[in-house]
Amino acid sequence: MSALIFYPTALIILVFALITIFSKKIVYALLASVMVFMGAGLIFYILGAEYNAVIQLTIYVVAVPILLAMAIMFTNVRNEKNQIVTGARKYAIYIAAGLILMSFVYLVAIAINVTPTAIFPNQIADVNSFRMFDAITDGFFTSYIVAFELFSVLLLTVVAGVSDNAK
Amino acid sequence: MLSNIGIYHYLILALFLFLIGLCGTVISKNVIKILISIEFMLTAVNINLTTFGLYCKNLAFDGFIFALFYIAVGAVELAIAVYIFYAMYRQKQTSDIEEYDNV
Numbered sequence: 071m072s073a074l075i076f077y078p079t080a081l082i083i084l085v086f087a088l089i090t091i092f093s094k095k096i097v098y099a100l101l102a103s104v105m106v107f108m109g110a111g112l113i114f115y116i117l118g119a120e121y122n123a124v125i126q127l128t129i130y131v132v133a134v135p136i137l138l139a140m141a142i143m144f145t146n147v148r149n150e151k152n153q154i155v156t157g158a159r160k161y162a163i164y165i166a167a168g169l170i171l172m173s174f175v176y177l178v179a180i181a182i183n184v185t186p187t188a189i190f191p192n193q194i195a196d197v198n199s200f201r202m203f204d205a206i207t208d209g210f211f212t213s214y215i216v217a218f219e220l221f222s223v224l225l226l227t228v229v230a231g232v233s234d235n236a237k
Numbered sequence: 238m239l240s241n242i243g244i245y246h247y248l249i250l251a252l253f254l255f256l257i258g259l260c261g262t263v264i265s266k267n268v269i270k271i272l273i274s275i276e277f278m279l280t281a282v283n284i285n286l287t288t289f290g291l292y293c294k295n296l297a298f299d300g301f302i303f304a305l306f307y308i309a310v311g312a313v314e315l316a317i318a319v320y321i322f323y324a325m326y327r328q329k330q331t332s333d334i335e336e337y338d339n340v
Contacts, residue, residue, distance in 0.1 A: 072242045080250045087254060087277055091261035096269055103273045106254075110280045117247070119287045119301045122308075126283070129312050134276065138269060141319045145326050155264055163263050171256055178252060182245065205298035206305070214302060221309050228313050232320050 075116055083109040096142055104135050121206060247288040255281035268322050268332045272315060279311040 086105040093099040107130035114123035155163060210218050258277030265271050283304045290300020322332075329336050 076242045076246060080246075083250065084253055084257065087257040087261075090273055090277075091257060091265065091270070096267060099270055099273065103276070106277065107280060110254075110284060113247070113250070113284055114287055114304075116242075117287050117291050119290070119304070122283070122287055122301055122304050125305060125308055126280075129308055130276070130280070133312065134315055137315060137319055138273065141269060141323060144323065145332060146330070155266055160264070167256075167260050167263060170259065174252060174256060178249070202298060202301065206302055209299065209302040213299075214306075217306060221306060224313060225309065228316055232316060235320070235324075 072116055075112065079109045079112045079116070082106075083113070097139075100135055100138055100142065104131055107131050107134070118202065121202060244288055244292045247284060251281040251284040251288070254278075254284070266333050266335060268334055268337075271334060272318050272322075275318075276311060276315065279307060279314075283307055 083106050086102040086109070089102040090099045090106065093102060107126065111123045111126040111131065114120075114126055255278050258274045258281060261274030261277065262271050265274060286300040286304040286307065288300070290298055290302075290304070293300070325337055326332065
């Protein structure tokens with residue numbers, strides 16, 4: 071069952087991510103990116119992180135595209151051409167990207183041969199909604215309370231700063 | 238093999254999504270596209286964190302919590318980036334990233 075959902079979702083994520091990058095129209099790129107974020111939410115759901123999936127859908131499928139659509143509407147981005155680098159610089163970038171890809175593949179190839187001590191590929195954690203909510207609330211309000219408060223201050227600062235500068 | 242989805246399937250998916258995001262960040266000239274590509278990379282990292290949160294039993298869902306923090310960071314980063322882009326756009330009237338090299 072998991073495989074039936076995973077492979078189509080992974081295909082959708084990767085194909086629409088490529089469409090986003092190589093699309094010539096910025097609005098199409100934005101719509102394709104929504105599909106990628108939606109697919110990522112589905113991946114979270116398959117992994118058992120239902121709360122993460124809901125947060126992913128509300129922020130990345132609703133809030134972020136609206137923010138970016140507003141940015142597109144308020145500017146004249148839609149009519150601009152030549153959105154991908156050209157000339158000799160393009161080939162230099164492709165070579166650099168190829169080198170980075172090869173280094174990532176090398177790292178993954180090494181990682182597969184290493185026997186990890188903390189990862190149990192055949193023994194996944196017992197995930198259910200009650201345990202997950204229990205662990206998340208426990209983490210937010212005990213183990214990571216400082217980080218949680220810092221993020222609250224960060225969000226408040228951003229809201230105050232942007233609304234103050236928007237006058 | 239294909240019917241059993243394990244940790245490496247998720248990690249490889251996240252790796253490819255991260256690489257696509259990295260590629261988009263490097264080759265795009267449009268600021269909006271670069272921001273979307275950065276969000277792809279953040280999403281790939283989130284998939285990694287969630288996967289490790291599931292497969293590392295001793296972490297007790299810490300990966301899920303880190304992923305939530307990371308989503309908050311991504312939203313904040315995007316809001317500030319869009320604001321900075323709009324402030325710059327008012328001066329340059331273009332979304333070409335190469336025009337902003339003197340900022």
